[in-house]
Amino acid sequence: xxxxxxxxxxxxxxxxxxxxxxxxxxxxxxxxxxxxxxxxxxxxxxxxxxxxxxxxxxxxxxxxxxxxxxxxxxxxxxxxxxxxxxxxxxxxxxxxxxxxxxxxxxxxxxxxxxxxxxxxxxxxxxxxxxxxxxxxxxxxxxxxxxxxxxxxxxxxxxxxxxxxxxxxxxxxxxxxxxxxxxxxxxxxxxxxxxxxxxxxxxxxxxxxxxxxxxxxxxxxxxxxxxxxxxxxxxxxxxxxxxxxxxxxxxxxxxxxxxxxxxxxxxxxxxxxxxxxxxxxxxxxxxxxxxxxxxxxxxxxxxxxxxxxxxxxxxxxxxxxxxxxxxx
Amino acid sequence: xxxxxxxxxxxxxxxxxxxxxxxxxxxxxxxxxxxxxxxxxxxxxxxxxxxxxxxxxxxxxxxxxxxxxxxxxxxxxxxxxxxxxxxxxxxxxxxxxxxxxxxxxxxxxxxxxxxxxxxxxxxxxxxxxxxxxxxxxx
Numbered sequence: 022x023x024x025x026x027x028x029x030x031x032x033x034x035x036x037x038x039x040x041x042x043x044x045x046x047x048x049x050x051x052x053x054x055x056x057x058x059x060x061x062x063x064x065x066x067x068x069x070x071x072x073x074x075x076x077x078x079x080x081x082x083x084x085x086x087x088x089x090x091x092x093x094x095x096x097x098x099x100x101x102x103x104x105x106x107x108x109x110x111x112x113x114x115x116x117x118x119x120x121x122x123x124x125x126x127x128x129x130x131x132x133x134x135x136x137x138x139x140x141x142x143x144x145x146x147x148x149x150x151x152x153x154x155x156x157x158x159x160x161x162x163x164x165x166x167x168x169x170x171x172x173x174x175x176x177x178x179x180x181x182x183x184x185x186x187x188x189x190x191x192x193x194x195x196x197x198x199x200x201x202x203x204x205x206x207x208x209x210x211x212x213x214x215x216x217x218x219x220x221x222x223x224x225x226x227x228x229x230x231x232x233x234x235x236x237x238x239x240x241x242x243x244x245x246x247x248x249x250x251x252x253x254x255x256x257x258x259x260x261x262x263x264x265x266x267x268x269x270x271x272x273x274x275x276x277x278x279x280x281x282x283x284x285x286x287x288x289x290x291x292x293x294x295x296x297x298x299x300x301x302x303x304x305x306x307x308x309x310x311x312x313x314x315x316x317x318x319x320x321x322x323x324x325x326x327x328x329x330x331x332x333x334x335x336x337x338x339x340x341x342x343x344x345x346x347x348x
Numbered sequence: 349x350x351x352x353x354x355x356x357x358x359x360x361x362x363x364x365x366x367x368x369x370x371x372x373x374x375x376x377x378x379x380x381x382x383x384x385x386x387x388x389x390x391x392x393x394x395x396x397x398x399x400x401x402x403x404x405x406x407x408x409x410x411x412x413x414x415x416x417x418x419x420x421x422x423x424x425x426x427x428x429x430x431x432x433x434x435x436x437x438x439x440x441x442x443x444x445x446x447x448x449x450x451x452x453x454x455x456x457x458x459x460x461x462x463x464x465x466x467x468x469x470x471x472x473x474x475x476x477x478x479x480x481x482x483x484x485x486x
Contacts, residue, residue, distance in 0.1 A: 036435055039407040047355050110356055111381035117402060118391035124398035131405055135356070135386045 027055040030157050031062070035127065038157055042132055045149045048303070056149055063155035066162050067273040068292075070180030072142060072202065075168025077186045078212040080119035081256035083163050087123055089259075089266045090161055096128040098159035100151060102144050104167045105135040112136075116165060119256075130159065141175030142166035145303075148179050148296050169202060177205035178291045182272050184208045184265075185249070187226065189218035197229035204246035208268055214253040214260055227251045308343050317342060356386040357481050359410040360403050362394045364427060367417035372445070376412065379470030385477070396423060400430040403439060409481040412473075413460075415445040421454065428459030438482045444468065 026044070029037035044052035071079050080101065087097045101116035114133035123129040132150065139145040143166060154162050166176045177183040185206035197203060209230065211223045230249060237245060250268060254261030276286055285293070309318055321339060324330035361377045363370050370392050377387045388406050390398065403411050411431070413424060420443065428441055443455065444464040452463045462476055 036404055039405050043407045105356075105386075106381060106384075109382055109384045111384045112356070112386045113377055113381050114386060114388045114406075115391075117388060117406075121390055121394065121398050121402070124395075124401045131402075133388050133406060137356075 026051070027058050030153070031059070033158075035130065038130065038153070039132070041153055042150050045146050045153060046134060046137075046144070048146060052146075052149070056152060059153060059156035063152040066151070066155035066160050067269070067276075068151055068155070068162050068164060068179065068181045069269055070164050070166065070176035070183045071186060072166040072169050072173070072176050072183065073186030073212075074170070074188070074191075077168070077188050077191075078256050079165050079168070079186050080116040082186060082210065082212050082254060082262075083116075083165050083256075084120040084122060085254075085256040085259050085262045086163065086266055086269075087120070087129055089262050091123075091126065091129065094128075095161055096130075096159050098154040098162045099129075099131045099165065100134055100147060100154070100162065101131065101165045102134045102136055102142065102147060102167050105137045107138070110137070130154065136167055140173075142169045142173035143175050143179070145299065148292065148299070151179070171199060171201040174202060174205045175295075178295045180292075181276060181288050182207045182269055184210060184269070186210050186212050187222065188213050189216045189222045191222060194225050194229050197226050198232075203230065203249070206249040207247060207272060208265070209249045209251045210261075210265060211251065211253050212256055214255045215258050219253055223251050223253050305343070309339065314339070314342065356384060357410065357477060358386045358388065358406060358408040359412055359477065360388045360390065360399070360406060360408040361412045361414065362390045362399045362402065363392050363414050364394045364396060364399055364423045365415055365417045365419045366393060367415070368392060369416050370414070372416075373414040376414070376444070376470060376473065380474060380477075383470065383474040385474070396427045396430050399427050400434055400436070403431060403436055404434050408439060410440045410442065410477050413441070413443045413445075415443065415447070418446070420445070420447050421451055424455055424460055425458035432459065440477065440481050442473070442476070444473075 026037050026041045030041050041055055071083055073079050083099055087099065090097045103112055103114045103116060105112045112135035114135060116133060117131060120131050134144045134147060136144050147164060151162050151164060164176060164180060166173065183205055185202055187209060189211060203209065209226055211219050213219065230251065252261060252265055252268060254265050279286055308314060317339060321335040325332050325335050359380055361373050363373050377389045380387050388402065388408060390402050413427065415423065424443055431439055441460050442462045442464060443460050447463050455463055461480065464473060
């Protein structure tokens with residue numbers, strides 16, 4: 022069944038692809054089998070994370086970038102994440118509104134994803150969904166995060182290129198030197214460049230994001246924030262969009278060149294790490310939910326709440342039990 | 349892996365045709381969100397092709413069509429037919445808006461499973477969807 026879905030999806034059956042993505046979102050056994058089979062076929066796509074505040078124009082900009090990329094005939098996929106309600110689990114997935122211009126194009130595949138309780142701006146299954154699209158022949162994949170604040174930086178750990186969308190009224194120079202989102206950008210876009218103040222905002226961002234170049238050299242091999250390019254664009258008028266896509270393509274070309282010898286770059290290693298960590302956490306959670314461990318867990322929770330047992334000791338005890346038992 | 353978390357039902361809310369009044373559709377989308385559904389909202393002035401392409405790519409369980417323009421006898425059957433042509437015959441299609449009672453039998457015949465008139469509560473719509481949307485397989 023899963024073999025059928027994966028193979029049909031790879032052969033270009035969009036219905037099968039959509040079904041497979043549902044399996045992935047629902048984290049089913051079918052999805053896991055399909056992903057195991059497809060993983061070796063994935064890895065060629067340029068995965069572009071697009072993040073920024075709610076209303077900064079991410080969806081409109083992505084729609085414009087998709088249109089630009091389609092001029093060269095490349096298939097393009099979009100994963101657009103919106104938040105799930107922490108109370109009811111429901112969600113409004115509204116990013117498609119801005120992208121419906123591509124509805125008639127079968128080489129544009131847009132999929133909305135609810136975050137389903139996952140924090141950080143993505144859904145737990147976003148990386149897996151991107152791998153499916155990658156294996157199904159989409160060379161360019163945009164992952165649009167939920168509207169973010171200052172610190173939802175998870176997308177940077179899964180994307181090859183992280184694009185942070187700002188607006189002309191995003192704030193002063195102090196906002197630009199705060200830690201968080203802007204530190205993980207490969208490219209900062211001042212969107213809505215048709216509005217007043219865009220040039221000034223871009224100049225401020227450039228000024229603040231490029232200070233300390235000398236300090237960078239002194240830091241040597243220590244981890245340090247990226248030094249992003251700052252570009253102006255308007256998703257509404259398409260101004261600056263060709264230049265933005267060209268900048269994305271240059272980064273992709275550079276990555277491919279540097280990976281020519283088969284050594285994954287830092288972004289790919291980070292994605293691999295994120296996947297492994299996510300699956301380990303999921304496996305652990307599943308085993309803890311199994312009937313044989315559920316009672317242990319309940320007792321531990323009660324003991325911790327009653328301050329009879331400290332949470333570290335309780336966690337170690339459960340891990341020992343899991344290590345000894347069968348999952 | 350796990351079947352512990354309930355899988356939310358996915359509903360596409362679309363406004364086919366040319367009328368520009370989407371307050372009702374937005375209120376419904378918001379209400380269904382509160383009922384725990386994942387609601388994909390595509391906005392105004394959707395052609396049948398746009399509706400069907402969104403339903404296919406999003407793998408929705410339900411397509412809810414809001415229409416106030418009077419073009420329901422043309423647009424709704426076309427959407428139902430296009431859904432079937434794409435193999436989406438297990439998707440539940442519901443309609444709401446200003447639709448005269450006399451038109452309802454023909455719409456049901458065309459593949460709309462239920463027409464909700466003015467005054468329908470969100471709870472009624474939610475209960476109908478829960479009772480009639482295709483079962484989610486594992």
